[in-house]
Amino acid sequence: MADCFHYDDGVLHCEGASLEKLDRTYGTPSYVYSRATFRTHLAGLKAAFAALDPLVCYAVKTCGNIHLLSEVDASGAGADVVSGGELYRALSAGIPAERVVFAGVGKSDGELREAVEAGIRSVNVESESELSALGRIAARAGRTVRAAVRVNPDVQSRGTPEKTTTGVRGSKFGVDLGQVPALFERAATLPQVALDGLHLHLGSPIHSPEPYVVALERILELTDKLRTAGHTVNSINMGGGFAAAYETGGAPGWDAYAAAIVPVLAPFVASGGQVIMEPGRTIAANAGALLTRVRFIKQAGDRRVAVVDAGMNTLIRAALYDSFHFLWPVRPCDGLVPPHRAGRLHLPGLIRYDIAGPICETTDYLAHDRELPPLAEGDLMCIFGAGAYGMAMASQYNATPRPPEILVDEERATLIRRRETYADLIEAELPPPSATSAAR
Ligand SMILES: Cc1ncc(COP(=O)(O)O)c(C=O)c1O
Numbered sequence: 294m295a296d297c298f299h300y301d302d303g304v305l306h307c308e309g310a311s312l313e314k315l316d317r318t319y320g321t322p323s324y325v326y327s328r329a330t331f332r333t334h335l336a337g338l339k340a341a342f343a344a345l346d347p348l349v350c351y352a353v354k355t356c357g358n359i360h361l362l363s364e365v366d367a368s369g370a371g372a373d374v375v376s377g378g379e380l381y382r383a384l385s386a387g388i389p390a391e392r393v394v395f396a397g398v399g400k401s402d403g404e405l406r407e408a409v410e411a412g413i414r415s416v417n418v419e420s421e422s423e424l425s426a427l428g429r430i431a432a433r434a435g436r437t438v439r440a441a442v443r444v445n446p447d448v449q450s451r452g453t454p455e456k457t458t459t460g461v462r463g464s465k466f467g468v469d470l471g472q473v474p475a476l477f478e479r480a481a482t483l484p485q486v487a488l489d490g491l492h493l494h495l496g497s498p499i500h501s502p503e504p505y506v507v508a509l510e511r512i513l514e515l516t517d518k519l520r521t522a523g524h525t526v527n528s529i530n531m532g533g534g535f536a537a538a539y540e541t542g543g544a545p546g547w548d549a550y551a552a553a554i555v556p557v558l559a560p561f562v563a564s565g566g567q568v569i570m571e572p573g574r575t576i577a578a579n580a581g582a583l584l585t586r587v588r589f590i591k592q593a594g595d596r597r598v599a600v601v602d603a604g605m606n607t608l609i610r611a612a613l614y615d616s617f618h619f620l621w622p623v624r625p626c627d628g629l630v631p632p633h634r635a636g637r638l639h640l641p642g643l644i645r646y647d648i649a650g651p652i653c654e655t656t657d658y659l660a661h662d663r664e665l666p667p668l669a670e671g672d673l674m675c676i677f678g679a680g681a682y683g684m685a686m687a688s689q690y691n692a693t694p695r696p697p698e699i700l701v702d703e704e705r706a707t708l709i710r711r712r713e714t715y716a717d718l719i720e721a722e723l724p725p726p727s728a729t730s731a732a733r
């Protein structure tokens with residue numbers, strides 16, 4: 294998996310752009326993306342699975358800026374969306390509706406209607422009630438909608454946090470295996486719903502191919518059962534979940550996933566079936582980084598704390614899931630450039646820090662106990678692997694404007710989302726009575 298963030302002459306660059314230079318133009322905190330990495334990842338994943346000729350539907354929730362989505366479109370990939378808003382993003386970026394699949398346990402009537410009217414590739418229903426609602430809405434619109442059932446295959450994956458596991462018994466996601474035939478029976482009574490696919494998503498990240506193999510074998514067995522009962526299964530959507538290397542070598546390559554998964558699905562494809570996949574993290578995580586600045590350094594008991602200007606409002610993953618993000622100064626003192634990215638680097642001269650954000654929450658840390666080159670107030674730091682679920686989960690908590698997003702293409706940097714302002718914080722709020730009467 295390519296990574297275009299590298300040290301050149303002791304200074305961190307994204308492709309050919311120095312992060313110091315980006316800071317001078319855009320300030321901190323800022324999200325910086327490498328177009329080459331994003332593109333290479335889309336192409337590399339597709340190549341690894343070429344034998345299945347899959348429809349790759351990039352998970353918009355991961356990082357949904359329309360400039361990145363237009364890269365997705367240009368690569369020939371589609372979009373996996375989980376809300377009307379994500380559908381709007383995908384269509385706004387030019388992704389054709391026939392390459393869009395729509396998951397989600399709680400779609401509103403309005404969202405189902407938008408999907409039906411857009412004519413998307415598949416609405417992935419997650420309950421019998423949703424299937425009935427889809428039938429009613431499609432009938433009212435006088436349109437036929439293509440659908441799949443999201444199946445809960447009840448497969449646990451080792452190392453996947455409980456908080457991000459979706460495909461185990463009792464989860465709110467999908468329909469238990471045993472209930473799926475009943476949904477196909479029900480769909481047969483809904484003339485406007487063409488139910489012809491099965492969908493699964495085990496969770497995120499799934500650190501090895503084995504859980505996919507187990508889940509897909511169950512799905513293929515179910516496919517046989519459904520076909521024997523006279524139903525049609527034209528597509529199997531294996532969801533997302535491929536890991537990203539937050540530490541050097543910390544994830545299997547796509548070839549390793551493909552080596553195990555392709556043989557399982559090849560007979561289905563040979564029989565005319567289509568495979569769909571919904572990668573997110575594996576595409577975007579290492580295509581993006583968060584640039585932040587050390588504001589203050591303080592001693593708290595026996596801990597050395599560097600307070601930076603990015604916090605859980607900017608990147609919530611560490612505070613929410615205890616996730617690991619490698620971080621390092623943009624111009625490390627004494628040229629202490631990291632030889633690779635890992636939790637513990639044994640270099641002489643490192644000092645142990647906690648990296649805290651400015652938010653008024655006890656969990657607002659980006660990292661604990663990290664050995665880093667000596668930091669000074671004002672230093673620029675880079676938080677790596679922040680392209681996935683970074684900006685997408687950023688908030689205005691503590692009334693903090695969200696950061697800008699910058700897309701780098703070789704030496705050229707383009708602002709693809711501006712920094713929010715204080716005015717953005719109150720933009721959607723109606724004036725309070727006092728302000729209204731004062732204005733009169
Ligand atoms: C239905 C669905 N598909 C795809 C994804 C993308 O997952 P990942 O970013 O791990 O590839 C998710 C998120 O976990 C999801 O919920």
Ligand SMILES: N[C@@H](CCCC[NH3+])C(=O)O
Pocket residue numbers: 354457497610681682
């Ligand atoms: N948002 C999570 C993973 C869950 C993905 C959504 N189904 C993360 O930051 O890792």
